[in-house]
Structures are given as C-alpha cells and as structure tokens.
Amino acid sequence: MPDLGLSVLLKGKNMARLLGGLWVALRISLIAVAISLPLGILLGVLMAGKNRVVKAILRVYLEFIRIMPQMVLLFLGFFGTTRAFGWNISAELAAIIVFTLWGTAEMSDLVRGAIISIPRHQYESSQALGLNKRQTYFYIILPQAARRLIPLSINLITRMIKTTSLVLMIGVVEVLKVAQQIIEANRMTSPNAAFGLYLTVFVLYFLACWPISLLARYLEKKWR
Amino acid sequence: MKKMKFLLVMALLGLLVFSLAACGGGDASGSGDNGVVYRTVDEIKADGTINIGVFSDKNPFGYVDENGEYQGYDVYFARRIGEDLGVKVNFVSTEAANRTEYLQTGKVDIILANFTVTPERAEEVDFAAPYMNVALGVVSPSDRVIESLDDWAADDEMIVISGTTAETYLINNYPDIKLQKYDSYATAKNALENGNGAAWANDNTEVLAYALQNAGYTVGIPELGNQDTIAPAVSKGNATLLDWLNDEIVALGEENFFHEDYKATLADTYGMDYMESLVVEGGAQ
Numbered sequence: 415m416p417d418l419g420l421s422v423l424l425k426g427k428n429m430a431r432l433l434g435g436l437w438v439a440l441r442i443s444l445i446a447v448a449i450s451l452p453l454g455i456l457l458g459v460l461m462a463g464k465n466r467v468v469k470a471i472l473r474v475y476l477e478f479i480r481i482m483p484q485m486v487l488l489f490l491g492f493f494g495t496t497r498a499f500g501w502n503i504s505a506e507l508a509a510i511i512v513f514t515l516w517g518t519a520e521m522s523d524l525v526r527g528a529i530i531s532i533p534r535h536q537y538e539s540s541q542a543l544g545l546n547k548r549q550t551y552f553y554i555i556l557p558q559a560a561r562r563l564i565p566l567s568i569n570l571i572t573r574m575i576k577t578t579s580l581v582l583m584i585g586v587v588e589v590l591k592v593a594q595q596i597i598e599a600n601r602m603t604s605p606n607a608a609f610g611l612y613l614t615v616f617v618l619y620f621l622a623c624w625p626i627s628l629l630a631r632y633l634e635k636k637w638r
Numbered sequence: 639m640k641k642m643k644f645l646l647v648m649a650l651l652g653l654l655v656f657s658l659a660a661c662g663g664g665d666a667s668g669s670g671d672n673g674v675v676y677r678t679v680d681e682i683k684a685d686g687t688i689n690i691g692v693f694s695d696k697n698p699f700g701y702v703d704e705n706g707e708y709q710g711y712d713v714y715f716a717r718r719i720g721e722d723l724g725v726k727v728n729f730v731s732t733e734a735a736n737r738t739e740y741l742q743t744g745k746v747d748i749i750l751a752n753f754t755v756t757p758e759r760a761e762e763v764d765f766a767a768p769y770m771n772v773a774l775g776v777v778s779p780s781d782r783v784i785e786s787l788d789d790w791a792a793d794d795e796m797i798v799i800s801g802t803t804a805e806t807y808l809i810n811n812y813p814d815i816k817l818q819k820y821d822s823y824a825t826a827k828n829a830l831e832n833g834n835g836a837a838w839a840n841d842n843t844e845v846l847a848y849a850l851q852n853a854g855y856t857v858g859i860p861e862l863g864n865q866d867t868i869a870p871a872v873s874k875g876n877a878t879l880l881d882w883l884n885d886e887i888v889a890l891g892e893e894n895f896f897h898e899d900y901k902a903t904l905a906d907t908y909g910m911d912y913m914e915s916l917v918v919e920g921g922a923q
Contacts, residue, residue: 422704425704426705431706489736489739493743583733583736585731585736592702595701598697598701602851
C-alpha cells in the first residue's frame, strides 16, 4: 500500500480537530435542516394553493435563492449584511441563516412538486367520501406526498451537509478547512498527507450522510 | 395569455429585487455612508481583544499546528502586536480572496495574511510599513545553473505556473523566452524534475524552499524583477491603528524583531542565507 501520510492524523490533536470540524459542519447543516424542513413543507403547501399573491411572493423568493450560488449567498449573509445594515452576526450564525433560507426554498418547491403530482381523482374520491378540504389534505394528500418526498429531501439534506465545505470562505473552520490546515502544516515532512487526509474527510462525510440514507430507506419501507 | 403576463410580472419583480440587492452592495462599498466600520486603538484596548486575520493553511507564514495553535511568521508578529497593545489576539482564518472584504466590513482590525502591497489593493485598504520582501526567483538543476535571463538559449524553455506573477512578468519583460505553462505546483515540479524545461520561475519563497528540500537544484536567481513588499493592512481610514502599527514596526526594528521572527519561523524552511533578502526591519527600505 502506498504511503498515504495517515500518520499525521496521529500527531498531536489532529484527529480530534478533524472530528471537531465535522461537528461544526454538522451543527450548521442539521440546525438548518431542522428549521427548513417544516418551514419548507408549510411554504410548499402554500405554493400549491390558490392564492396568487402568496404564490407570486414565494416564487420570487425561490427563484432568488435558486439562481444565487451558495457562495454568493454566504458572502451576502456575512459581509453583505454588515455593509448594508451594519449587522455584525457571527460567521456560523450567518451560515445557518443562509443554509436555512436555501433549504426552505428548495424544500418548498419539492413539496409543491410532490403535492401537485397527486392525481386529481384522489381529491375527488375523498370529496365523494364526504371529507372536507382540510381532512383531504391531512389524511389523503400529504401522506402520499410525504412518501414521494423522501428521496428528494434526502438528496437536499445530504447536499446541505456537503455544501458546508463552502463556509470556510466566511472564516468558519469546518472539517475540510481543518484537513487543509493539517496538510499544509505537514507539507515539508509528509508531502503525501493530502491523499490520506482527503480520504479521511471522504469517510467522515460518508459516515455523516449514510445514517440519513438508512433512515430514508426505513421510512420508505414503513410508509409503503 | 394570462399565464404569460403572470410570468412577465414575476420576472420583473425578480429583477427588481436583484438590482436592489446589487445597488445596496454598491453604495455601501463606497466610503462607509452607514458610519465607521473600523475600531480605533482606544476602542480595541477598551474591548480587550483584537481581531487579526491570518492564513490558517500557508505554512510557514500562517498555519495551525497539530495542537490547534496558530503559528508562522505572520502569527509571530500578530502575537507581539497583541502583547504590546495589552490585549488578547483573536485569530480569524482568512482566504486570499476575502482578505479585503474582512477589512472593509470591519470584521477584523488587522490583516496579517501575507498581504502583498499593490496599488489596486491600496485603494481599498490602508497598508502600514512593510515587514517582508517578496520577489520572483528562478531555480534550475545544479549542473546547469541559470544565473541570468539575459543570455537565454533560444531553444530552452522556462517552466511557470499559469496565473502567477512570474508568468506575467516574463511575458512582459522577456518575451523571447519560451514558456512551459502548468496548472499546479505539483505538475510544474514534475516537469522540472523530468528535465522538460531548463529552469522554473515562481515566487522566490517557493523556489528557495524547493531547492532546500530537493538536492541537485540551485536557485540561480533569488531576486528577479521588481520587488514587492508584504505589509499589515487596516481598514481604509483607520488612522489611529495605522499610526500605531507604523510606530510599532519602527520600534520593533530597534530590537531586530523580524530577524528573530525569521529565525523562529522561516529558518527551518528557507535556511539562514536568505534572511537579509526576505526580512524588512523597521519598515525601512
């Protein structure tokens, strides 16, 4: 086996630092996910609804977030808010806010898509059974939409976890930045450390995202 | 038709929001119409903590060691600044691309991240007196050391990394030298080792470090062309901190502080031979 420079992981507190970086990344993404899933579902239901004005506002919000690269959003959230309004929020809070805005926007569109994909006869059948609008939504439409949502939202959640690698641009030291720091600090003594460290980061991201995939598979089976 | 109209309204609305956001950014980037962004020396002292932006992955200038402590030439200086101001230093990890932004929003008080002084940057931030030199250097195999570019053999090729100052400099000043361009440090290094080119031009700190780590290579030209300097930078208009820094750099010159800094942080990488050419003491030149 070629020398991957894995020995640098054992130097000092390097491994603990990497895990600390992973925790920072997970803290940002999971808080954002926890807020944006319910908010996204709420907005998605509104977007699938009939109110023109509400739909228009949500559409503008969605398009604005969607066309902006996450990097630009992070710069706007961290540096832009200081320039425009003089707010001085911490980099991590700025990252959580940006990720929440992004997650909510994308989630709402996924929910909207899932709801309008429920065939018309489902609405008509439940009406024929005498259910009112609210009951139709809660007992017929949303449970079916939820099942269709699982793979889509898993994609979004894992993407949110992985995109935390951008927050280093606003000074948050997360797992990838720690890896780069370790690689550079050992540039002279173990030039191969880059391979070993990126491999380790890959494994760490995998370990973080895999349980979410497992949960998704479990839910898909259970809700069949 | 109705749908079309609706879409049009949406698009216009979107554009409006977008341009508003863009304008907001544009206005504020002028000269702080929303008040002063920076903190004066007294405010920093009163607060008890100074925020200093450094690199966290540029060994040996600013990096984090295996215990999670910031180290390096820039960091050594930053610690001394904290000591002399009597405040705690809060290190902020910066990237090359966001150093100016940090100062313009006042999120750090000083940038000490190997910041090369250029006229373009000087319009956006205020540079204090320099504390280091940076120039281009040329490394070549020891059996055929290139010591001058004036008698360059017509069929020799020079290795450069695309987008570096070395590339621009050679194109402007030595248009006759054929260049071999590589995208990364690693590929350029391989090219030199395989004998694809006669020599390799890059930042002199890089080539010096390379020659020291790889036997059989010599830096024939340690300083090429116009020398640039590296200096601390503060937010535009922060006169009290700028004056304090300039006085500090002069005062430190009297105790040969930056030579000590070099010995503590750079000597392992560059050896002692280049101390005088790299270090700027007392801001003088």
